[in-house]
Amino acid sequence: MTLGTVCTPLYVEWLALRDKLTAPLVRTGRATGTIRDDPVLVAGVAGALTDQIAPGDLVVATEIRHEPRIIPSRTVPSCAAEVVAGELRRAGFTVHTGPLVTTDHVVDSAEERRALAASGAIAVDTESALIAGDEGRCIVVRAIVDNLEQPLARAGMPLRGIKALASLRRAAPVLDAWAAATGDRELLLAQPRSFCAGVERAIEIVERALDRFGAPVYVRRQIVHNLHVVRGLEQRGAVFVEEVDEIPDGSVVVLAAHGVAPAVRTQAAERRLQVVDATCPLVSKVHHEVRRYAVRDSTVLLIGHPDHEEVIGTTGEAPDNVIVVPGPAEAETVQVPDPARVAYAMQTTLAVEEAAETAAILRRRFPALAGPRKDDICYATSNRQAAVREIARQSDLVIVIGSQNSSNSLRLAEVAEAEGTRAVLVDDAAEVRLDWLIGAKRIGISAGASAPPALVDNLVRNLSGLGSVTVTESGAVTEDVRFSLPKEVTQQ
Numbered sequence: 001m002t003l004g005t006v007c008t009p010l011y012v013e014w015l016a017l018r019d020k021l022t023a024p025l026v027r028t029g030r031a032t033g034t035i036r037d038d039p040v041l042v043a044g045v046a047g048a049l050t051d052q053i054a055p056g057d058l059v060v061a062t063e064i065r066h067e068p069r070i071i072p073s074r075t076v077p078s079c080a081a082e083v084v085a086g087e088l089r090r091a092g093f094t095v096h097t098g099p100l101v102t103t104d105h106v107v108d109s110a111e112e113r114r115a116l117a118a119s120g121a122i123a124v125d126t127e128s129a130l131i132a133g134d135e136g137r138c139i140v141v142r143a144i145v146d147n148l149e150q151p152l153a154r155a156g157m158p159l160r161g162i163k164a165l166a167s168l169r170r171a172a173p174v175l176d177a178w179a180a181a182t183g184d185r186e187l188l189l190a191q192p193r194s195f196c197a198g199v200e201r202a203i204e205i206v207e208r209a210l211d212r213f214g215a216p217v218y219v220r221r222q223i224v225h226n227l228h229v230v231r232g233l234e235q236r237g238a239v240f241v242e243e244v245d246e247i248p249d250g251s252v253v254v255l256a257a258h259g260v261a262p263a264v265r266t267q268a269a270e271r272r273l274q275v276v277d278a279t280c281p282l283v284s285k286v287h288h289e290v291r292r293y294a295v296r297d298s299t300v301l302l303i304g305h306p307d308h309e310e311v312i313g314t315t316g317e318a319p320d321n322v323i324v325v326p327g328p329a330e331a332e333t334v335q336v337p338d339p340a341r342v343a344y345a346m347q348t349t350l351a352v353e354e355a356a357e358t359a360a361i362l363r364r365r366f367p368a369l370a371g372p373r374k375d376d377i378c379y380a381t382s383n384r385q386a387a388v389r390e391i392a393r394q395s396d397l398v399i400v401i402g403s404q405n406s407s408n409s410l411r412l413a414e415v416a417e418a419e420g421t422r423a424v425l426v427d428d429a430a431e432v433r434l435d436w437l438i439g440a441k442r443i444g445i446s447a448g449a450s451a452p453p454a455l456v457d458n459l460v461r462n463l464s465g466l467g468s469v470t471v472t473e474s475g476a477v478t479e480d481v482r483f484s485l486p487k488e489v490t491q492q
Contacts, residue, residue: 003467004179006041009127013044016165020172023179030127039137039182039467041084041175045164046100046125046142047107049117051149055160056167058093059123060085061100061140066129067116075099076129079136080178080465082458086430087174088141093167098122100140102129108152136465139178143167177434183441184467187460188395190387190446191475194453196380198280199224201483202257203233205278208489209254210237213274218253220244220260221309223278224450225406227427244268252276258309259283261316276488282378283310286345287317289372293343294318298370299336301325303358304347308407311347327354331361342366346376349408349449351415352385379481380449381408385415387475391444392419394474397436400425401455402448409448416444428455429462437466444474 005024008014014027064076088095101121132138143164146152209217215237244267252274259279268275293300304311306324315322336342398416402409416423447456
């Protein structure tokens with residue numbers, strides 16, 4: 001069957017969509033046998049198993065289950081559910097995701113619905129599991145007609161049915177986008193990608209602090225710039241604050257991987273806080289360089305982004321001696337009090353080529369310029385940028401996983417764009433837009449040094465739900481750097 005087919009089991013569902021879709025539309029009924037391996041989207045109505053899902057809301061199944069009386073113990077994954085659910089939410093729908101169960105009869109009793117809900121399912125229908133194949137390429141989008149409080153056999157059902165079908169019709173543009181985005185693809189995974197040693201160390205420090213001291217453990221700012229990491233640590237009992245004056249006296253505080261100015265440590269001491277320092281050792285190296293140059297009364301030209309936490313912390317080491325130089329344009333115009341006493345340092349997460357250009361301009365303008373033996377951009381940043389550059393040259397699209405406030409993740413997207421390839425930065429698979437995927441037969445994938453590896457695996461899984469994929473690792477660099485942990489979380 002043609003890729004990207006929308007299936008409507010019921011005639012009324014088919015009527016709701018027939019004049020709204022450009023994608024192939026098939027009315028299946030409950031008996032199918034030819035659709036099982038191609039990407040299909042089952043669109044229709046269903047019943048909710050919880051009162052938190054209201055009539056007119058949409059459910060996107062993360063897995064499709066047969067009630068044991070139909071086919072015992074068969075559960076079918078729906079691999080692209082997060083991508084489709086994200087697209088529907090951006091279109092303004094209230095969307096719920098979770099398992100959907102298919103039964104051989106209409107479920108209307110509250111007792112039976114509660115029993116199905118106890119299994120973890122959130123909605124019920126009578127067809128989807130009969131249509132879904134075993135490859136995870138079936139998407140189910142169901143508009144809710146009824147729930148526990150408003151069952152089918154109650155006044156108002158016709159109006160609820162009309163509301164559900166209206167939601168289904170309004171969702172047609174997303175269903176068309178799904179159909180256009182289906183197809184077979186090659187995925188190129190940049191190697192290395194995801195966590196670096198400094199990030200792994202910082203996360204482990206917070207986890208060990210929670211184990212040793214118990215919750216709450218306070219963390220000044222985000223421990224690393226990644227939404228998923230922060231949420232995971234919050235669930236374990238970490239409390240993230242902007243400044244140490246928000247922390248109760250005598251508490252445990254972890255300082256984030258990006259480093260802090262000495263003034264922050266002074267404030268922590270004044271509040272008698274027990275400080276655990278998670279500053280990346282490579283950032284600490286830059287702090288040391290700035291202090292060393294400042295002792296000589298040199299002006300330090302700090303190449304970096306002025307509003308980034310790492311640059312703010314580094315500047316704080318010698319605020320009277322540091323001038324931040326964001327890029328080549330500023331390097332051409334910056335002035336120093338004494339050109340004979342001038343040095344430079346770098347933010348560790350910059351784009352390698354732009355940073356090198358900026359440093360070269362400073363060296364040309366200031367012949368006496370002192371600097372580190374090796375530029376400060378960390379090994380992980382350099383390695384990831386080189387790997388992304390390689391896959392960008394071979395790809396129609398590059399997807400970088402990382403948060404918008406992550407400097408190293410932003411730089412990866414910029415490096416890919418510089419190769420002439422469209423690149424997008426997303427927090428996770430749910431942020432991937434279907435129209436980005438149309439025509440993209442070869443997709444490069446990487447992740448910033450602060451992004452968990454599991455997010456890459458999940459993105460690959462979602463893309464596999466749109467068609468068959470071949471996955472190739474691109475890059476040969478192996479990272480074996482490890483940093484020791486501070487004594488505060490290792491000593492008993």
